Amino acid sequence: MIEKLKIPLFAIAIGLAGLLVFPILMESDYSDPGADKLARGNTAYQQGEYDEAAGWFLQAAKLGDAEAQYRFAMLYRDGKGVDRDDSQAVRWLKLSAAQKHAESQFELAKLFDSGRGMDQADPATAVFWLRQAAEQGQAGAQLRLAVHFAEGRGVSQDESKALHWALQATRSNNKEAEPYLQNLLKRVKAKAEQGDAKAQFVLAMTFSRGEGIDADLKSAEMWLRQSAARGNSEAQYHLGSFLASLDHGRQPEEAAKWYLAAAMQGHLEAASAYGTMAATGNGIATDRHQAIQWLTKAAEAGDAKASSSLGILYGETPGFSHDDNVAVTWLQKAADAGVTKAQNNLAAMYALGRGVDKNLEQALSLFRKAAEEDGKAQYNLGIMSLRGIHVVQDSEKAAAWFHKAEKSGDHKAYLVLALLHHLGRGLSFNEVEASQWYEKAAAQNEPDAIFNLALLHYNSADFAKAFRYFLIAAKNGDAQAGNLVASMYQRGQGVSYNVEHVVAWYRKAAEQDYAPAQFNLANLYRKGEGVEQNDKLAVSWYSKAAEAGHAQSQNALAYMYALGRGVTEDQDQARKWFNRAASQGLEISRQNLALLGKEQSGFILASHAIDTDLRASLLFEEPFDLARHLDIYTTP
Incomplete structure (x- = not known):
């Protein structure tokens, strides 16, 4: 009988050994460096194998994977694969949240809100993490942050910010956000209609931005005015900005009034705005003292x-x-x-x-x-x-x-x-x-651009366009352009010859101490063109230009001294001025010096002087x- 039992007992022993070995063979190797630990953990979780998921998430979390830290924290929060432990959930969520993981930030905020995993609730810290998540577009965090602002929990009550975050949650497709936003709007409107200045300001800004309601600038202005009249400094400042804006027809005088009202309540941006208006004379008379006073007050406070x-x-x-x-x-x-x-x-x-x-x-x-x-x-x-x-x-x-x-x-x-x-x-x-x-x-009205544009057309022989732009520049006080306008009238370029205009424009430019125009006007007096012939006046204008270093005028002045026209004949003065012009490279002056030395006449004069250099300093x-x-x- 013992012999008969040998085989069955042996088989049973092998079987038992196999059962003992099987779990060892099937146990996951979490230390496998080639394994995608997060992916393996997600697969195990989806299959309901939470122990297995916990093992993989832990390994990935230890390596700093923010998503794995979040997943591992959720297992602790829900008691899946590990014993439920809110303090461990908080620990791992903090690590993940610090890496800007939005879901972790939101879940961590909820734990701070409820006090789970810590000694007591901490709404202020909850708001901090809600804001971090909300700014990354986490819809749940946006709505919850709106609630905190609306109720003043963990943060100063601010219905404007509550509306803002409720609207953001709506835009992020949070289904609970839209009804909450509309209820919040109704509450704010009711308070505004009862005369609450802060609610009136919030409603004004909501209409202005079209947040949750259609944009309506008239309604925005109405509520701003009501709030400002009740002394709300934010409303006073924003009403001032509204009135100062080009988009709203600019009413700078009234804008200055509201800026000052807000500034006197310590509103820094209003103080800065009012100081700027006082500095520039926009809306109020320029007042250097007021400008420095208000700007300094705002600047010293950190604006x-x-x-x-x-x-x-x-x-x-x-x-x-x-x-x-x-x-x-x-x-x-x-x-x-x-x-x-x-x-x-x-x-x-x-x-x-x-x-x-x-x-x-x-x-x-x-x-x-x-x-x-x-x-x-x-x-x-x-x-x-x-x-x-x-x-x-x-x-x-x-x-x-x-x-x-x-x-x-x-x-x-x-x-x-x-x-x-x-x-x-x-x-x-x-x-x-x-x-x-x-x-x-x-x-x-860039003067050099007007002149260069005229010059471009002038050099392209499009004299009509050139004259039009030179005339614009001349009327703006450009002496060089005025000299060219006179020249074009004189030559009939782009405009009919008109000697009265020739004289008038040369004279205007000459009186601006523009040497080429002084030379051209002197030529008119010397020749009697458009004016009564007058050598003394010719000499007077040649002298002004010559003293300013104008070579053609120096040559002409020498000519007048050489022949005694409008001045006592003086060969030394003639030689002096011919030399000055020649030293500037004026070839006709060199020729005139030779004639003067031979006591011959037939001196050569320039008939006309214009400057057509491009302005490109x-x-x-x-x-x-x-x-x-x-x-x-x-x-x-």
Whole structure:
């Protein structure tokens, strides 16, 4: 019988051994470096194998995987695969939330809200994590944050922010958000209608932005006025901004009134706005004392825009006492806070050594920071590249900066882009493009653009267009253009010959001390063209221009002395002035000197003087005056 039992007993032993070995063989190797631990954990979880999921999530969580930390925390919260332990859930959620995992931030906030896993509830910390998650678009966090703001739980009650986050939750497709938003709106409207100034302001801003209701600027203004009249400083400030806006017809006088009302309640932005209006004379009479007083109050309390405005006033604004050291102090504060106007102007101070030691490297750094959005800074970087100031000269890179500046609304870039196309520098030579850019600049009353546009048409023999633009420039007080207008009347270029206009325009330009016009007017008196012939007046005008270094006038004045016309004959004076003109390279003066030496007449005179050089000092000026060309803010 024992023999009969040997085989069955052996088989049973093998079977039992197999049962003992099977779990060992089937146990997961969580330390496998090649395994995708998070994926394995997710698969196990979906199959309901929570112990297995916990093992895989733990391994991935220890390696810093934010999603695995979140998943492992949820197992502790729900008691799946591990004993329920809210404190462990909090621990792992904190690690994941610190890595900006939105779901972890939301779940952690809920635990802080309820006090699970900690000694007591902490609504303030809950709000912190709700905001972190909400800003990443977590819809549940957005709605819950709205509730906190509406109820003032863990944060100061703020129905405006409650509405904002409820609206964001609605836009994130949170199904519970829309009814909550509408109920919140009804509550705010009811309070507003009962005369609650804060609710009136919230309702005004809601109508203004169209948040949860159709945008309605009339309703927005109505509620702003009611709230402002009840002394709400935010409403007073926003009503001032509304009234000062170009979009709303600009009522600067009333805007100033509301800014002042808010400023007197300590509203910093209103103080800054009112100070700026006092500085610029917008809405109220210019008042330097009031400007400095209110801007300083706001700036000292930390308002960066006010600091920027003070820096501009002390550094650039006409009518204010200037102090570069004080200007730099305020500009630096504003620049550190990211105000691009301040960064641009501070960069200019470093570039020019005003109020600080000259430092072109620092200037470039500040220009680059500001140039992320500021057109003037983009323009200034264009100048630095165009002229090779502390950077490699690069006309193409300069052109790219000028294009950026133009797109940012800096109108000074129009003229430069026109010049670059006109001369083929950094951009293709293209007179059509040049003309279009000149026209844009001319529309901004840029005098050099008007002149260059006229000159482009003049050199293309389109005299009618040239005359039109020269006349515009001349009427704006451009003496060089006035001289050309007179010349075109005299020659019948683009306009009929008109000797009265010839005389009038030469005289106007001459009286502006423009030497070529003085020469041309003297010629009219010498010849009696359009005026009564008068050698003495001719000599008078030749003398003015000659003393200013005008070679053709020096030659003509020498001629008058040589022949005793309008002046006592004086060969020495004639020789002196012929020599001066000749030394400037005027060939006819050299010929006249030879005639004078041989006591011969037949002197040669220029009949006409015009200057048709392109105005492009930004490209060719030597030495280059950086201060003259930098684009800076001169008023706040």
